[in-house]
Amino acid sequence: MRIIITGTPGTGKSSVARELAEVLGVEFVDVTKIGSKIKNKKTEVDIEKFKKLVVKELKGKKNFIIENHLLCEFSLPADFIFVLRTRPDVLKKRLGKRNYEKKKLEANLIAEMLDYCTQKTLANYRGKIFELETAGRTVKETVSRICRIVRNKKLKGDKVDYSRYLTEYTKQETMQ
Structure with missing residues (x-):
């Protein structure tokens, strides 16, 4: 059985996968260590x-x-692909605890609101793709x-749509 777990940083991928x-x-x-070994000068991974x-x-x-969050960027042989999702308000708290810089934190929040990992996964993989909401669920519940x-x-997985958060976020940004 080959299982891929992807999603925005902070959605619980590592804990759930282990x-x-x-x-x-x-x-x-x-494969996290692989990514850190090949970052370019801009601290981005060469896909x-x-x-x-x-x-x-x-x-x-x-x-x-x-x-890994980058596994949505290309196709690998897999029997199941799970895209872990987390409400942006919860994700913001999780990433804040990791001391993410404001720009990086915002980029990840926007990626989550735009369904980036889901859309890339759908474009790059065929077969059993499932979105799962992790906010409000423990690791054990998600694994179960x-x-x-x-x-x-x-x-089936969950139907996840965070577009309303994007609308709220854009309003806040234009008011600043």
């Missing part, structure tokens, strides 16, 4: 280099769980939900 790997007895492939290194890391693996979806392929 717990899910333990519950399912599947290898967790940590093509990242993809090559991820593909190399996954070579020969038949069962794995992998997570993923397990139910994996076992019963007829189950």
